[in-house]
Amino acid sequence: MDQNVFDDPRITAVGLLVEAYAGLSARFAAQFEEHGLSPVEFEVLTRLARSPNNQLRMTDLAAQTSLSTSGVTRVVDRMERDGLICRRACPSDRRSSFAVVTAAGLSRLDEILPGHLKIIEQWFTGQLDPAQLDGLLDGLRRVRDAVHPGATAGSTEPAGTAGY
Amino acid sequence: MDQNVFDDPRITAVGLLVEAYAGLSARFAAQFEEHGLSPVEFEVLTRLARSPNNQLRMTDLAAQTSLSTSGVTRVVDRMERDGLICRRACPSDRRSSFAVVTAAGLSRLDEILPGHLKIIEQWFTGQLDPAQLDGLLDGLRRVRDAVHPGATAGSTEPAGTAGY
DNA sequence: CAGGGAATATTGTCGTGGCTATAGTTGCTC
């Protein structure tokens, strides 16, 4: 058909976003893997570590990550087996259980985070001068606010919904 | 540990990117699904449709998408079963085969693309005034160029490597 | 032109995660 549809500036814009995102994700994943973590596991670890008492109910963890509740059950299974987090019964509601970061999980995170920040700086924020970066972030914020699924996730933080 | 690590502006920046990307992807996927396509299938269809003769060797298709060669084999299996594309033997190299978009595949794409462009405009490009959009795209381009895996993929186009 | 190494597509096997069903728990209403 019409070959030029794909030259539409809207298509180009999305292509740019997709490629930048994919490239960054790959760099992140490579570093996570050096430390024995998958991207999802890193996401879970950071979500828990930034929550009060380093813990979150399974449901809330699901709401704050890209996973369904059953997906959370499984990744928590794996990470519990690896000693990075553990389950704790909720005293006030016997249906719920908390996922809690262990000391090992926190120290793993400490190993990873400095390198992670370096990678962000090297491939993302450091690629732009401050004004340019501000422009980029303003634009992203605008898009994020427009597209953002729901506000909060019940009990803990008003933090962003989708992962990271 | 130190709660404030997560307030680092680099973390914030990545969080913005991730959330904007996730939100957009979800909108796209929802529309694709209305037309019976997964995101990967849309990616394959567009990649083929924008290639000479609406076809691509399996290997090149893999290089231009987010899939491995075996992944391409399988998605092409499914799409061939659905009549959207078909395989064609390569006359010059009996190891290779082409994936070719069928008429049904092209018309499916024609059904989808207008709505897809609308969604991009509604949730992404239309959220920003022209100057802001330019700033965003410049920044993304910078990051993309830095992070971009490899240049070209052999035979056909010098087009972008990762999907879309 | 015989042989060997590189390239190509496919298949087997496996890990991951979504959807749905399920069992246990809670809180509300009568």
Next chain:
DNA sequence: GAGCAACTATAGCCACGACAATATTCCCTG
């Protein structure tokens, strides 16, 4: 307090896709 709807975590089942192994074909070198 009994009944019932909503909620919570988990398990069964399935689709998807990566990795490694495999068969075929190509090309280059002697």
